[in-house]
Amino acid sequence: MLQNQEDPWRNLRRYLWLLAFITLWAGASLLSRGTEFLAGARTVDDTYYYLQIAWNHQRLGFPTFDGLVPTNGVQALWSLWLRGLAAVFLSKDALLAATIGSSVLCHFFAFFFIYRIGRTIDSPTFAAIGGVLWLIYGVSTRMPWSGMENALHALTIWWVIDVSLRLKALEGRPFAEFCLALTLMTWARLDSAVPALVLLGVVVWRERATWQWRVVAPGLLIGVAGAVIYLFTMRSWGGTGIPLSGSVKQSGIFPFVQLSPLNKAKNIFTGIWPIFSIPALSAVILAAAGVSAWFHREQLRHFAPLAWATGAYLLFMLVFPTTAFQRWYFSLPMILVIAGIAAVVPAAASWPVAGIGFFAAVYAAFNGPATKMDEESIFTVRYRFARWIEANTAPDERLASWNAGQLGYFTNRTVINLDGLVNNREYFEKVFKPQRGLMEYLREKKVRYVIDYRDQSPGKLISNLPELPAGNFSYLDEEGKRRTFKMWKVSE
Numbered sequence: 001m002l003q004n005q006e007d008p009w010r011n012l013r014r015y016l017w018l019l020a021f022i023t024l025w026a027g028a029s030l031l032s033r034g035t036e037f038l039a040g041a042r043t044v045d046d047t048y049y050y051l052q053i054a055w056n057h058q059r060l061g062f063p064t065f066d067g068l069v070p071t072n073g074v075q076a077l078w079s080l081w082l083r084g085l086a087a088v089f090l091s092k093d094a095l096l097a098a099t100i101g102s103s104v105l106c107h108f109f110a111f112f113f114i115y116r117i118g119r120t121i122d123s124p125t126f127a128a129i130g131g132v133l134w135l136i137y138g139v140s141t142r143m144p145w146s147g148m149e150n151a152l153h154a155l156t157i158w159w160v161i162d163v164s165l166r167l168k169a170l171e172g173r174p175f176a177e178f179c180l181a182l183t184l185m186t187w188a189r190l191d192s193a194v195p196a197l198v199l200l201g202v203v204v205w206r207e208r209a210t211w212q213w214r215v216v217a218p219g220l221l222i223g224v225a226g227a228v229i230y231l232f233t234m235r236s237w238g239g240t241g242i243p244l245s246g247s248v249k250q251s252g253i254f255p256f257v258q259l260s261p262l263n264k265a266k267n268i269f270t271g272i273w274p275i276f277s278i279p280a281l282s283a284v285i286l287a288a289a290g291v292s293a294w295f296h297r298e299q300l301r302h303f304a305p306l307a308w309a310t311g312a313y314l315l316f317m318l319v320f321p322t323t324a325f326q327r328w329y330f331s332l333p334m335i336l337v338i339a340g341i342a343a344v345v346p347a348a349a350s351w352p353v354a355g356i357g358f359f360a361a362v363y364a365a366f367n368g369p370a371t372k373m374d375e376e377s378i379f380t381v382r383y384r385f386a387r388w389i390e391a392n393t394a395p396d397e398r399l400a401s402w403n404a405g406q407l408g409y410f411t412n413r414t415v416i417n418l419d420g421l422v423n424n425r426e427y428f429e430k431v432f433k434p435q436r437g438l439m440e441y442l443r444e445k446k447v448r449y450v451i452d453y454r455d456q457s458p459g460k461l462i463s464n465l466p467e468l469p470a471g472n473f474s475y476l477d478e479e480g481k482r483r484t485f486k487m488w489k490v491s492e
Contacts, residue, residue: 008124009119009124011124012115012118012124012127012128013115015128015131015354016111016114016115016127016128016131018358019111019131019132019134019135019358019361020108020111022135022139022361022362022365023104023107023108023111023135023138023139024104024108025365026104026138026139026365026366027100027101027104027105027107027108027145029365029366029371030042030100030104030145030371031097031100031101035093035096035097036373036380036383036384037373038096038097038100039096039379039380039383039406039410040373040374040375040377040379040380040383041142041370041371041372041373041374041377041379041380042100042142042145042146042147042370043096043100043146043147043379043406044142044143044146044147044148044326044328044379044405045379045382045403045404045405045406046148046326046405046421047099047146047147047148047405048405048406048408048409048410049065049073049074049404049405049417049421049422050074050078050079050082050099050147050148050149051082051092051095051096051099051147051409052065052405052408052409052422053065053071053074053079053082053422054079054082054083054085054086054095055086055092055095055409057079057083057086058083058086058087059086062237063079063083063237063238065404065408065415065417065422065423066408066414066415066416066417066423067414068414068416068445069423069424069426069427070237070238070239070424071237071238071244071422071423071424072234072235072237072238072239072240072243072244073238073243073244073245073248073420073421073422073423074149074243074245074422075149075153075187075188075189075190075243076187076190076230076233076234076243077149077152077156077184077187077188078148078149078152078153078188081102081152082095082099082102085098085099085102092409092410092412096147096409099147100145100146100147102147102151102152103144103145103146103147103148103151104138104145104151106151106152106154106155107134107138107144107145107151107154107155109155110134110154110155110158111131111134113155113158113159113161113162114127114130114131114134114158115127115131116162116166117130117158117161117162117165117339118130120162120165120166121165121302123343124350125342125345125347125350126339126342126343127342128342128350128351128354129341129342129345129350129353129354129357130338130339130342131354132353132354132357132358132361133338133341133342133357134338135357135358135361135365136357136360136361136364137334137338139361139364139365139368139370140361140364140368140369140370141327141369141370142370143327143328146328148328149188149189149328150189150328150329150331152188153185153188153189153192153331154331154334154335156181156184156185156188157185157192157331157332157335158335159181159184159185160178160181160182160185160196160199161303161306161335161339163177163178163181164178164199164203164305164306165302167203167207168207169207169210170204170207170210170211170212170215170216171210171215172215172216172218172219175215175216175218175219176218176219176222178200178203178219179200179219179220179222179223180219180222180226182196182199182200182223183196183222183223183226183227184226186226186227186230187226187230189329189331190230190242190243190246191313191316191317191329192313192332194312194313194316195309195310195312195313195332196309198305198308198309198312199305199306199308199309200223202304202305202308202309203305204216206305238424238425239424239425240425244420244421244422244423244424244425244428245420245421245422247428248419248420248421248428248432249421250320250321251432251433252321253432253433253435255402255419255456261318261319264317264318264325265318302343303336303339303340303343306335306336306339307336307340309332310332310333310336313332313333314333317329376474376475376476377475377476378453378475378477378483379406380475381473381474381475381485382403382406382407382453382473382475382485383406383410384473385407385451385470385471385473385485386406386407386409386410386411387410387411388470388471388473389407389411389413389451389470389487390410390411390412390413393411393413393449395412395413397413397414397448397449398413398414398415398416398445398446398447398448399411399413399414399415399416399447399448399449399450399451400415400416400417400418400442400445400447400449400450400451400490401415401416401417401418401450401451401452402417402418402419402452402454402456403419403452403453404416404417404418404419404422407451415451416442416445416447418432418438418450418456418457419432419456420432427441435458436458438457438458438461439461439490442490443490443492447490448489448490449468449487449488449489449490450462450465450487450488450490451470451485451486451487451488452485452486453475453483453484453485453486454483455488462488463488465488465489465490465491466488466489466491467486467487467488467489468487468488468489469487470485470486470487472484473485
């Protein structure tokens with residue numbers, strides 16, 4: 001038991017270093033399996049929106065997915081990081097590997113904050129249980145290391161929790177660090193502005209007795225400057241103050257259909273829950289949490305500001321007219337789940353639970369679902385379809401697709417994004433939003449082929465075009481239906 005050791009923190013440091021080493025080992029193991037595995041088993045289509053924009057931004061001098069029009073349809077902080085990687089890694093395969101590696105490193109560095117949080121609240125148990133849950137989360141599902149912004153977002157959240165707990169008064173330097181962490185969390189995902197403002201308000205209210213304008217002004221200035229620079233950056237990239245992808249998702253236009261609050265709640269729950277994909281471990285941890293919750297309410301009180309912020313975020317998700325929920329949105333509530341469980345596991349159960357968790361994490365890291373590549377998944381099949389397109393079209397051909405990420409990145413062709421997420425403001429306002437003029441747009445852009453697994457055009461216009469032979473690239477969707485990637489020729 002950690003509390004009965006002569007130096008519990010020394011044992012804890014060794015344990016967390018072991019967890020961190022397993023993180024790096026698991027990440028290196030994944031990277032060693034090559035591009036097809038990363039494309040088929042680790043990434044999602046939106047990963048390649050980031051990668052293609054970063055690749056083009058570095059080489060063309062402006063952020064663009066198709067190389068034709070500017071776009072700001074990405075989260076700023078991750079996009080800037082990937083642009084830097086694109087300057088160093090000079091092949092697309094290397095850039096993909098470096099991106100997944102960056103996700104792993106973000107996960108790795110979070111152990112430092114978990115340890116510091118444990119020290120701040122004087123709970124080795126918290127750090128041990130939080131650390132092993134964090135490892136399980138990283139290795140047991142696709143999303144934490146998918147190359148999306150959520151890995152960096154999660155790292156900034158752990159930093160925010162750490163500094164908020166260390167902030168015992170509104171002192172100049174600690175408060176400035178707190179505001180900087182909140183600012184970068186918002187840059188990592190713009191919708192984090194909601195929990196950031198709630199956390200700022202809760203902490204300021206908690207420490208209101210020490211309020212002095214002279215002391216807090218530098219921190220508040222960091223927040224204001226961060227907001228102004230963000231708006232300027234987004235406008236310079238794509239002409240709008242927020243990512244264009246946000247406007248597209250709020251439009252309610254297929255495939256971004258409006259959801260009822262009940263369906264939103266269901267999607268939020270399924271977005272958070274996958275950490276407990278190992279039933280035996282989840283049963284042990286949840287049982288321990290339930291039994292001990294009433295006896296460890298003081299530990300939970302440390303995370304009340306985080307709970308308020310997470311509640312505000314989830315409420316925002318339920319009432320705001322957004323139409324798309326993806327698992328990479330939910331780093332904040334996922335971390336609250338981890339912190340809450342870690343805070344209530346009793347000290348007497350810490351080493352047994354940590355030990356079971358460790359062996360479960362090692363199994364998941366090297367033999368779990370996230371280490372397997374499904375030959376018939378959409379990601380694997382679309383990657384192979386992209387390579388087929390590259391081999392069977394001329395280098396100067398222009399193509400278009402609604403689900404354009406993998407296709408744009410791996411075909412090495414000009415692929416125009418038709419769902420609007422990483423297109424430009426003009427396309428969104430004149431074509432996508434009014435749902436008209438698509439054929440004229442394709443001809444204006446000199447698009448020769450539309451490629452995708454389904455026609456998402458208004459009135460199914462594309463399905464009326466001649467369909468060309470495009471190999472046999474079909475996959476099984478989540479409902480068990482077989483879908484086939486197709487290629488339509490746009491008439492001149």
